[in-house]
Amino acid sequence: MSGRPILSLHEDIALRWADGGLDDALLAARLAEEAFEPEYREAWTAGQIAGLLGSGESWLDIGYRAEEPVVFALCRKAVDEVELLLCATSPRWRRRGLGNELIARVAAQSRNRGAGRLFLEVRASNAEALGLYRKAGFCENGRRPGYYRTVSGDSIDAITLALAL
Template sequence: MTSTASSADVHRLAAIHAEVFASPWSAAELEALLAQPGVLVVADDDGFIMLRVVLDEAEILTLAVRPTARRQGLGGRLTGQGALEASRAGARRLFLEVAEDNDAALALYARAGFVSTGRRKGYYPSSDGRRIDAVVMSLDLASPVLP
């Protein structure tokens, strides 16, 4: 796994993102994010996690694992390495939002030690026009329980 991504890598990351999300981020959008201060990426051939660190807080912007590589622990490894990189960059707490109907992601983050801290009503659009609540979760990076 790598904790840096070059401009050439963004096309690979965008391809992975497109396999995972109904409204994927383009290579240009990913490149623009990576150019921002405090944005980190940990990448593998089959997935990546992107985070943003601001002062002593970090946020997971996205986590994408190719469908063919799921259920092999990659999401947990990316989450753990992302948390470690955020901590090294000075973050003391890591936050994320996850769709309330994404059971696999909720289980992954719970295994990593994240706890639910709130909800964002109607945060995510669904393909059928409904709005899905986001569960806001956080992890204390001083004592993570990462897989």
């Protein structure tokens, strides 16, 4: 783990943010495995996360409560845009504003890196994530029909959302 931790207070939760390094790929993958429903095959493996962190301009943000990792985001910058590739809050810590705080942090870091737009793709049936992104000001700008294929074989659209920074 590298970078300077930043402390923030949210209600009863003291959240400490840290930049994740290659060594944290496994930790992020475990959090993703716990957070994503297996049916949708959205969680990345540690190898996939490490592969991304080892290439191009990408970064991993992890929020800790005490010593427990509770929220993370994986991002990649390309030219003047940042893609939020993966993010999640631990199921035990949902609906406490951690997702909001995560998006605000990713937006600020993207701005600091010179990006003018933050974009992402989300499963059309993911009401929690859509609620989070819309609340943060993201607007829908595209749809890929049947992009996600579930374990049961169903197809679900992907929605592309963007936020001007």
